[in-house]
Structure formats: C-alpha cells, structure tokens
Amino acid sequence: xxxxxxxxxxxxxxxxxxxxxxxxxxxxxxxxxxxxxxxxxxxxxxxxxxxxxxxxxxxxxxxxxxxxxxxxxxxxxxxxxxxxxxxxxxxxxxxxxxxxxxxxxxxxxxxxxxxxxxxxxxxxxxxxxxxxxxxxxxxxxxxxxxxxxxxxxxxxxxxxxxxxxxxxxxxxxxxxxxxxxxxxxxxxxxxxxxxxxxxxxxxxxxxxxxxxxxxxxxxxxxxxxxxxxxxxxxxxxxxxxxxxxxxxxxxxxxxxxxxxxxxxxxxxxxxxx
Numbered sequence: 001x002x003x004x005x006x007x008x009x010x011x012x013x014x015x016x017x018x019x020x021x022x023x024x025x026x027x028x029x030x031x032x033x034x035x036x037x038x039x040x041x042x043x044x045x046x047x048x049x050x051x052x053x054x055x056x057x058x059x060x061x062x063x064x065x066x067x068x069x070x071x072x073x074x075x076x077x078x079x080x081x082x083x084x085x086x087x088x089x090x091x092x093x094x095x096x097x098x099x100x101x102x103x104x105x106x107x108x109x110x111x112x113x114x115x116x117x118x119x120x121x122x123x124x125x126x127x128x129x130x131x132x133x134x135x136x137x138x139x140x141x142x143x144x145x146x147x148x149x150x151x152x153x154x155x156x157x158x159x160x161x162x163x164x165x166x167x168x169x170x171x172x173x174x175x176x177x178x179x180x181x182x183x184x185x186x187x188x189x190x191x192x193x194x195x196x197x198x199x200x201x202x203x204x205x206x207x208x209x210x211x212x213x214x215x216x217x218x219x220x221x222x223x224x225x226x227x228x229x230x231x232x233x234x235x236x237x238x239x240x241x242x243x244x245x246x247x248x249x250x251x252x253x254x255x256x257x258x259x260x261x262x263x264x265x266x267x268x269x270x271x272x273x
Contacts, residue, residue, distance in 0.1 A: 003118040006051035008036040009058050010108065011086075012043070012071075016061040017105035019069065030067040033074040033082075040073055051115060057107045140176075147175055147240045159247045167254045174212055174240070174253075180263060182210035198222075213240070215262065216253070222260045229256045 015032050019025050034040055042055045043062065062069055135141055135151055148156060156175075160168045173179040185191035196210035198221035208214050217226065217238060230238055232252040243249045257263070 003051075003115055003121065005036070005038060006054055006112075006115055006118070008034070008039045009042070009051055009054040010112070012039055012058045013054065013061050013105060013107055016058070016065055016069070019065050019067050020061075026066040028067050029070070030065075031070045031072050032062075033072050035074050037073055040071055043071060051117075053113065061105065061107065143177055144175065148244050156244065159250065162247045163251065163254075167251060170254050170257060171244075171250055174257075175244070177212060179212050179215075181212065181215050183212075215260075216240070216257070222262075225256050225260050228259075229253070 012032070012034060019030055019032070039055075039058075043059055046052065046055050046059065062071070132151065144151070150156075163171070178184060182191045182196065183194045186194035194209050195207040196214060196219055198210075198219055199208050201207040208218065210219075215222070216229075229252065233243060233249045237243060237249065243253050
C-alpha cells in the first residue's frame with residue numbers, strides 16, 4: 001500500500017533509469033520535468049518523511065547518471081505533449097499495465113516496502129466508510145437528513161465555536177428531536193399527552209402533535225414570534241434545514257425560542273426527576 005507522493009518518487013527513479021540506459025545521453029544536458037514540488041524539494045533536502053528510502057534511491061540514481069541532469073518543475077496541467085503522454089502512461093500503470101520486470105531498475109526489482117502513512121490513511125478511510133454505513137442504518141438517520149445531510153456534521157461542529165454554550169445546547173436538542181416539547185416528553189413518559197396544549201382543534205379534528213416543526217412554524221400561540229423570525233431569516237428560509245446553514249440564522253432561532261417562553265412554563269416537567 002502506497003501514497004501518491006511515493007508514486008511520484010518512483011516516477012523519478014524510473015526517469016533517471018531511462019536516462020542512464022538511453023544511448024547518447026552521456027555528458028549531455030538533460031532536463032527531468034516533475035510536476036510534484038515535494039519530490040523536487042526532497043531531492044535537494046531529504047527529511048525523515050514517508051517514503052524516505054525511495055527518496056534516497058532517487059537521489060542516488062540521479063547522481064549516478066552520466067548526463068548533466070537538471071530537475072525542473074512543470075505544472076501538471078500544462079498543455080505539453082510529453083507531460084500529457086506521461087499522465088496517460090501513469091493511468092495505464094495504475095490499471096495494471098507495467099513494463100517487463102527485467103527492464104526495471106535494480107532499485108525497483110523487488111516489491112516496495114509498504115507505506116506506514118498510506119496504511120494509516122487507508123485504515124482511517126475504512127473506519128469512516130464503516131461509520132457512515134452504520135449511520136445510514138441508524139433510525140436517527142432519516143430524521144437528521146431532513147435537517148442536515150452533511151454527516152458527520154463537521155460544519156455544524158465548527159459553527160458551535162461561534163455560539164454560546166446555551167445556544168449550542170438548544171440547537172443540538174432541536175436537531176436531535178430531544179427537545180422538551182410534548183411529542184418527546186410523552187415518548188419518555190414525562191407528559192400525559194403528545195399534543196400541543198396551546199392549540200384548540202375544531203369539532204371532529206384532533207389537536208396537533210407538539211413537534212419541533214409545529215412549535216416553531218405552525219402553532220398559532222407563537223405567531224407573533226414567527227413574524228420576527230420570518231423578518232430575520234426570510235420567508236423562503238422558514239425551515240430548519242435552511243436555518244441550520246448559517247450561524248446568524250441559528251442564533252436568531254434560539255432567541256425566538258426563548259422569546260416564546262415555552263421552555264419556562266409551569267406545565268413544563270423537569271426532565272430527569
């Protein structure tokens with residue numbers, strides 16, 4: 001297992017080998033173009049980094065050429081025929097098409113040592129894939145994707161740095177659905193009803209369930225606060241998914257929730273007793 005940096009260095013070793021075995025290059029000026037600046041810097045100032053043994057092999061191979069070798073940097077996207085051809089050959093090598101073993105330089109005659117860095121990166125990538133697969137099977141996945149489908153929610157975690165602890169705590173409750181409204185409290189045995197106590201249904205109709213969406217966007221008891229919320233966020237953004245995109249709108253949402261006084265009413269049971 002290897003990384004891109006090591007592949008670039010191996011490319012340099014192969015290039016110096018071609019220079020050595022190509023007739024007519026002895027004592028001639030030859031330029032070797034590389035599109036990886038890290039490889040060039042390592043060839044002049046090697047450090048204890050990933051693929052160090054390959055870097056030292058590259059330096060030795062460059063020193064052993066009889067040509068007057070100059071290593072130059074070239075943009076990887078320059079429209080140069082030779083560079084584009086090299087990219088094509090690199091893709092063929094990645095697909096399994098390689099040179100015969102006897103044509104390779106002695107340094108590359110045996111299997112390369114596994115890269116600790118690449119192994120760690122692949123292991124971490126494997127854990128992330130497993131993590132995402134487990135999350136997709138979670139019963140919470142569907143509820144969260146209605147608000148935020150950017151798992152593992154890195155942006156929200158960064159936005160919390162701009163929020164107070166109280167604001168962050170409130171928004172996490174809103175996002176998770178573990179918000180002290182009757183729909184949640186009834187589910188955990190802390191409320192006798194899951195319906196909104198502020199709403200009055202017409203004869204033959206059922207009182208709405210007090211969910212987060214009902215509380216913030218539908219309940220008539222908080223229509224005045226909703227007007228202020230609409231002014232601050234815009235009518236087109238009057239949904240939790242859009243409000244969670246910007247720190248500014250999240251702060252407005254927390255202010256509106258506190259302004260309703262819903263979390264301070266006498267009917268609100270104490271969770272945890």
